[in-house]
Amino acid sequence: MPEIYENTNFIKEAIEEDLKSGRFTTVHTRFPPEPNGYLHIGHAKAICIDFGMAQAFGGKTNLRYDDTNPVKEDTEYVDAIKEDIRWLGFDWDNREYYASDYFEQLYQWAEQLILQGDAYVDDLSPEEIRQYRGTLTEPGKNSPYRDRSVDENLDLFRRMRNGEFPDGARVLRAKIDMTSGNINMRDPVMYRILHASHHRTGDKWCIYPMYDFAHGQSDSIEGITHSLCDLAYEAHRPLYDWFVEKLGIFHPRQLEFSRLNISYTILSKRFLKLMVDNKLVNGWDDPRMPTLCGMRRRGFTSEAIRDFIDKVGVAKNESVVDISLLEHCVRDNLNVSANRVMAVLNPLKLIIDNYPEDQVEQLEAINNPEDDSAGKRLVPFSKVLFIEKDDFMENPPKKYFRLSPGNEVRLRYGYYVKCTHIVKDDNGEILEVHCTYDPETRGGYSPDGRKVKGTIHWVSAQHALEAEIRLYDRLFNTPDPDNTEEGKTFLDNLNPDSLTILNSCKVEPSLKNSLSGDRFQFERQGYFCTDLDSTQNSLVFNRTVSLKDSWAKISQFS
RNA sequence: UGGGGGUUCGUCUAACGGUAGGACAACUGACUCUGGAUCAGUAUGUAGGGGUUCGAAUCCUCUACCCCCAGCCA
Numbered sequence: 001m002p003e004i005y006e007n008t009n010f011i012k013e014a015i016e017e018d019l020k021s022g023r024f025t026t027v028h029t030r031f032p033p034e035p036n037g038y039l040h041i042g043h044a045k046a047i048c049i050d051f052g053m054a055q056a057f058g059g060k061t062n063l064r065y066d067d068t069n070p071v072k073e074d075t076e077y078v079d080a081i082k083e084d085i086r087w088l089g090f091d092w093d094n095r096e097y098y099a100s101d102y103f104e105q106l107y108q109w110a111e112q113l114i115l116q117g118d119a120y121v122d123d124l125s126p127e128e129i130r131q132y133r134g135t136l137t138e139p140g141k142n143s144p145y146r147d148r149s150v151d152e153n154l155d156l157f158r159r160m161r162n163g164e165f166p167d168g169a170r171v172l173r174a175k176i177d178m179t180s181g182n183i184n185m186r187d188p189v190m191y192r193i194l195h196a197s198h199h200r201t202g203d204k205w206c207i208y209p210m211y212d213f214a215h216g217q218s219d220s221i222e223g224i225t226h227s228l229c230d231l232a233y234e235a236h237r238p239l240y241d242w243f244v245e246k247l248g249i250f251h252p253r254q255l256e257f258s259r260l261n262i263s264y265t266i267l268s269k270r271f272l273k274l275m276v277d278n279k280l281v282n283g284w285d286d287p288r289m290p291t292l293c294g295m296r297r298r299g300f301t302s303e304a305i306r307d308f309i310d311k312v313g314v315a316k317n318e319s320v321v322d323i324s325l326l327e328h329c330v331r332d333n334l335n336v337s338a339n340r341v342m343a344v345l346n347p348l349k350l351i352i353d354n355y356p357e358d359q360v361e362q363l364e365a366i367n368n369p370e371d372d373s374a375g376k377r378l379v380p381f382s383k384v385l386f387i388e389k390d391d392f393m394e395n396p397p398k399k400y401f402r403l404s405p406g407n408e409v410r411l412r413y414g415y416y417v418k419c420t421h422i423v424k425d426d427n428g429e430i431l432e433v434h435c436t437y438d439p440e441t442r443g444g445y446s447p448d449g450r451k452v453k454g455t456i457h458w459v460s461a462q463h464a465l466e467a468e469i470r471l472y473d474r475l476f477n478t479p480d481p482d483n484t485e486e487g488k489t490f491l492d493n494l495n496p497d498s499l500t501i502l503n504s505c506k507v508e509p510s511l512k513n514s515l516s517g518d519r520f521q522f523e524r525q526g527y528f529c530t531d532l533d534s535t536q537n538s539l540v541f542n543r544t545v546s547l548k549d550s551w552a553k554i555s556q557f558s
Numbered sequence: 559u560g561g562g563g564g565u566u567c568g569u570c571u572a573a574c575g576g577u578a579g580g581a582c583a584a585c586u587g588a589c590u591c592u593g594g595a596u597c598a599g600u601a602u603g604u605a606g607g608g609g610u611u612c613g614a615a616u617c618c619u620c621u622a623c624c625c626c627c628a629g630c631c632a
Contacts, residue, residue, distance in 0.1 A: 007571090007572085008572085009571090009572095013574095032632090034631090034632055036631095036632085066632065068631095068632080069631060069632075071631095072631075072632085125630095126629085126630055129630075130628075130629085133628055134560090134628075135560085135628055136560055136561080136627075136628060137559065137560050138560080138628095139560080140628090167630085168630065170630095171630055180560090180561075181560045181561035181562085182560085182561050182562070182627075183560085183561075183627055183628050184561090184627065184628095185561090186628085189629085189630050191630085192630035193630080194630080208630095210629090210630075210631085210632090211631070211632045212632095214632095215632085231562095231563070231564090231625080231626065232626065232627085232632085233632090234562060234563060234626075234627090235561075235562050235563085235626065235627050236627090237562090238561095238562090256563085258563095258564090258625095263569080311570075311571085311581060311582080312570060312571080313570065313571045313572085313581095314571095315570085315571070316563070316564065317564065317565075317570085317571090318563090318564070318565095318624080318625055318626090319569080319570060319571090320569075320570085321569070321570055321582090322568085322569045322570075322582065322583065324569085324582060324583060325569080325570070325581080325582045325583085327582095328581090328582060328583090329582095331594090331595095335594080335595060336595095340592080340594095366591095369592085369594095369595075370595070399593090401593070402593090410591060411591095412591065412592070413591075414591095443591090444591045445591080452591090453593090454593080455590095455591050455592065455593090456592090457592075521592085521594080523592050523594080524592045524593080524594070525592090525594095526594095547592080547593095547594050547595095548593095548594065548595090549593075549594085550593050550594090551593045552593090553593095554593080
């Protein structure tokens, strides 16, 4: 498992104190996803914290599905979630649990609370319960069914289990305090009637526990010492504590941290699902999605994501992390791990007039200057090449170091070439750039020591492979997509240019056998990976992230 | 105008009564066969007011602002 969380944070400090004080002697955490959707990078933060904290103290982490609501959950998600956690680099050994494993125990505990006079069956309708609950500023009032006898409660609850009542007819409630300032303590619902088939227990149950009655006790059963969750559950902690205290069972400690937010990004299962369902993106694993499967397909490495989560830190401040930090982490990781390769996205023909017609040279190129062990490769060179359209300008501005009439540049790993003239079509569009090369500069060095300012990449026309290249950009064009004016939604902030498909790109022949998931740096362009759709005869690459481009910055000011 | 949290460079995050530090972003410059990478440097911050103290981001107090809670969701 990856090393993570060498940095300190308030949770780590709290755990240290607990160990020191003897409140706990070991550290055991859990990651509790609900199997109702795909994991996104917000979950990655929780995963890294849950597993990372346990690991920091030599403890364990359980995977536990929080599957208490059969109408929303599906086994489809169970496997996807496991795959994503493993991909991220974490392992729960054989400790794969389900809240539904504990349904019988939870039921018994519910009866115990009834026997203790701490729970009652309520016949109020959902609407009435809402009314009786009061508001944020007014206390609630007791249900007329609140003072039923233990025997009656027990009888009714057993009949709820037996399926004698329709959905919504009754609920089991904790008897706490209808006047509490904390609305969660105003006799919260423990069980509801749901005649629905559960993905694991099938039709065995028609009553299902609520989150609040399931989570803490599940933690307790598993011996979880530190139950780490997001700030939303802070107001539920008194209830969490209340249940385990009343039941007299092992009492884990719940600690809350702020969830991850990223600029130009939406991290809401509901919104992500909306985009998938409305085909605004091509599925959960669309490379533009912040889902782990989407990011994986995009070419992100799990190392980069873990590094990002680590750099973001753990605190209680509600914060929005700049997406540029994520991009930095991806570049940082890919820079040292991805092999370099030459690819021309928008081809322009470059003809070397003084190069022998049928000659082909194999030029040596370095695979990764950051990693000697990556070795070298040979790239074929010939008279007719493709270069990037952007790398030629007929009337260049100042500080443009690339090819232009009369100017000399270096073809990477190749020769110095000097532009002599261009050929245009009737519309004035440049068809060919002609140049001459200096045979003395093979490999990219000149014996007379003269310097060229620019180095451009190229692909030999007769050896080039055709490829489709998908350019991805941020999905939204505003930093806070969900913050919209009246009458608009986050969908109005979708970036119409988040996907650009380039169809006749030219890539060097070494890419012929690349496999889905392979990552490369296309020199001077960015990091790319071979897409799932790619085949040997029809190559497809995704742009993971562009390289930092200081020319773009210079040119935008001139 | 109930309850619970929060507020430190543009953005995240440290500092636990003793020089406000790091990362990303930005801007200089150096170097470079990727206008990449790397290196060096610059600027920017304790929400506000009182108080305690030799000394306060840190302790006390008042104020302001932000977030969460009124699902038979999690």
